[in-house]
Amino acid sequence: MAEVLVYVDHVDGAVRKPTLELLTLARRIGEPVAVALGAGAGDTAAALAEHGAVKVLTHDAAEYADYLVVPKVDALQAACEQVSPAAVLVPSSTDGKEIAARLALRIGSGVITDAVDLEAGDEGPVATQSVFAAAYTTKSRVSKGTPVITVKPNSAAVEPAPAAGEVEALSVTFSEQATGTRVTGRTPRESTGRPELTEAAIVVSGGRGVNGAENFAIIEALADSLGAAVGASRAAVDAGWYPHTSQVGQTGKSVSPQLYIASGISGAIQHRAGMQTSKTIVAVNKDAEAPIFELVDYGVVGDLFEVVPQLTEEIKARKG
Numbered sequence: 001m002a003e004v005l006v007y008v009d010h011v012d013g014a015v016r017k018p019t020l021e022l023l024t025l026a027r028r029i030g031e032p033v034a035v036a037l038g039a040g041a042g043d044t045a046a047a048l049a050e051h052g053a054v055k056v057l058t059h060d061a062a063e064y065a066d067y068l069v070v071p072k073v074d075a076l077q078a079a080c081e082q083v084s085p086a087a088v089l090v091p092s093s094t095d096g097k098e099i100a101a102r103l104a105l106r107i108g109s110g111v112i113t114d115a116v117d118l119e120a121g122d123e124g125p126v127a128t129q130s131v132f133a134a135a136y137t138t139k140s141r142v143s144k145g146t147p148v149i150t151v152k153p154n155s156a157a158v159e160p161a162p163a164a165g166e167v168e169a170l171s172v173t174f175s176e177q178a179t180g181t182r183v184t185g186r187t188p189r190e191s192t193g194r195p196e197l198t199e200a201a202i203v204v205s206g207g208r209g210v211n212g213a214e215n216f217a218i219i220e221a222l223a224d225s226l227g228a229a230v231g232a233s234r235a236a237v238d239a240g241w242y243p244h245t246s247q248v249g250q251t252g253k254s255v256s257p258q259l260y261i262a263s264g265i266s267g268a269i270q271h272r273a274g275m276q277t278s279k280t281i282v283a284v285n286k287d288a289e290a291p292i293f294e295l296v297d298y299g300v301v302g303d304l305f306e307v308v309p310q311l312t313e314e315i316k317a318r319k320g
């Protein structure tokens, strides 16, 4: 069976969820071979094996932390030369998309970004994308070289499938460009204790209807009862009620969680563009004519200041 390279996103050996999702998708098109780089790369093996990696290629060097993405591209290129994979899968983060684009250029391949699904095809893997503000769903395949595909978080369920996960050292020679852009400082973001917005399985968002920064506590309380991330509409972030980094939509972040709860959000096309592929959508809005109700699975016509706290209490009570 053909091997499929999966680029591993990890923090000091702790594998992040989108990589485990990639392993599920990789198994549909071949045998997953994971590529883990940097500090803690060897510590990723157990989790990767548990989720289907037949092999884990590892390499650690200071360059991965000290410089931007090019050392990682060098390593993936070396892995491609070693394995001759049927495809290379990379998580759709900002770094991931840059790595994928640079790798595709290096190896003379086509690249597909922001896939939301992946299936085997007669002439290579077929990727599904959600495009034009989620108005269309397209299917494409790379017609030249080894397909390099980035996949959005939450596009597949994480499915354990124990495999050998044999660790092998990858031999990497860094290119001249690898040390072209040095990282000069790092400042950790203040942690909210909540999951990262684009990776969260549940997102609870607030819009103009929340009517003030202080009222976002209601949205946060619901999010915390569900272990969710907090998102916001552009109207809410432009009003200064919530940070711009939490904006969901065309000019904000694209999320595709299992559950998206929108409160006090009208459902403008630019907001929908960032959340329309969510699996289950719930909205609370006092206007029964609000466009958000066109795409919801469950809708509550009501005042969010009454509905949301009740929902939070009910969830807490059920969790015991």
Ligand SMILES: Cc1cc2nc3c(=O)[nH]c(=O)nc-3n(C[C@H](O)[C@H](O)[C@H](O)COP(=O)(O)OP(=O)(O)OC[C@H]3O[C@@H](n4cnc5c(N)ncnc54)[C@H](O)[C@@H]3O)c2cc1C
Residues within 6 Å of the ligand: 206, 207, 208, 209, 210, 232, 233, 234, 235, 236, 247, 248, 249, 250, 251, 252, 253, 263, 264, 265, 266, 267, 268, 269, 270, 271, 274, 284, 285, 286, 287, 290, 302, 303, 304, 305
């Ligand atoms: C180029 C461009 C890019 C854009 N990018 C984005 C983007 O990335 N993300 C984004 O979100 N927007 C974006 N927008 C803005 C977008 O068009 C809308 O203006 C915005 O999404 C509206 O935000 P909202 O739904 O919170 O506010 P509104 O449209 O004002 O809706 C507020 C809703 O809250 C309801 N409401 C009010 N009070 C309550 C209450 N007490 N209880 C329950 N419901 C209540 C109202 O009925 C209403 O439906 C963009 C616009 C442009 C032109």
